[in-house]
Amino acid sequence: MATLVVIGLGYSATRAVEEVAPRFDRIVVTVRDPARAAGLNASGVGSVAVEALAFDGTAASDRLAAALHGADALLVSAPPAADGADPLLACHRTDLDAARRLAWVGYLSTVGVYGDAGGGWVDETSPCRPVSPRSAARLAVEGAWAGFGAVRGVPVVMMRLSGIYGPGQNALEQVRSGTAKRIVKPGQVFNRIHVDDIAGAVAASLARPDVTGPLNVTDDEPAPPQDVTAFAAELLGVPPPPEQDWEAAWPTLSPMARSFWGESKRVKNARLRRDLGYPLRHPTYREGLRALLAAG
Known part of the structure; x- marks a missing residue:
């Protein structure tokens, strides 16, 4: 039974779940609010049945730990915590190390990690000089997930999103x-990037786990x-x-x-098109x- 775990079911992750649901037998999602988790368990995400767990990133969850142990794919959409750390890595690193079926990790990041280019073009090889503390934290978390992938031998893709x-x-x-x-x-x-193209890029990445590292998910x-x-x-x-x-x-x-x-x-998306082979819908x-x- 193929299992997807989604950390932080926000606007983009919700659409991604709807897109990739046919590939999985079980989808476990986390939200911060227990009341919202109860509502999702009752109503699902659109027409998709999910198991929703409350996880605010401050303490480990036994139910989330169990889900991670059986996860085949992991989509991380939660922002960094107040201290700049990734909440899942902070609370569940041991469980992630024990997730032997895990074959793909997607982290939704931001093109803000590049900072200000004065209107010039940037791509995935450009130096990252984040201006805002929020983007600096995203870049640090990207590094933490890349490090996890290197240690575990798990493909990790950092999807750098433009204005959604x-x-x-x-x-x-x-x-x-x-x-x-x-x-x-x-x-x-x-x-900019339409949320449907974020979902499409997630689906394409699941099908091409060999395309790892930073990936600009942005329009033309x-x-x-x-x-x-x-x-x-x-x-x-x-x-x-x-x-x-x-x-x-x-x-x-x-x-x-x-x-x-x-x-x-100006953010280039050549790697999205060429390496991942994803044609933008918008x-x-x-x-x-x-x-x-x-x-x-």
Whole structure:
């Protein structure tokens, strides 16, 4: 019986579970909230039945330990703990060492590990110079998982994700709700990735465990954020929000938004396409937003 264990069932991991469910007989997921775990056990993830466990990363869980011992694949989507460590490695390293069936580990990371490239191109061979503490912690955890894989002889892939969008979390929703901003910072560009392509990349990686190490999971076209907002407004047939100067908008931004705006880079996905052989379903934000609009 093939078993998948998912640590941290958030937005991206939820879609990945739906994508890869047919490959597994048993799927065990963790969430922080015991009440949410109970709800998932009753309702499943979409149409997928799961065993949901409460795990907040502060203490080992006997039930999670048992699941890890029988795991064939492990998808880690939980963020680093407050001390910067990976919660699963911190609490269950002994159980992971004992997971003799484990044949694949996927870690969902971020392109933020590259830091600021001044709008230049980066790929998996580029030096990592994270700016934010959050991205620095991600890079350290990547190293910890790579070390685990080397010691155990288990394939580990670190999927570095760009700005994630998809159902309920996209520029169309922001324009509709009136929360969209068209902030202009000359030279600023980001990449993005549709959540369906994250799920697709996870599925492709499970089929190609020989492709290990860092892997940029990102779209083909880095673009200024104001262009994406304007395109979303065009699709909806409404005027785009007015442009705002970067410096004037800065005091209104959340710390998370400021960390994004403090970095500018163009991220290459050649390894995703060439080595993993994964064709993007939504190569740019245009295809992604059109598909979201068509889906309602």
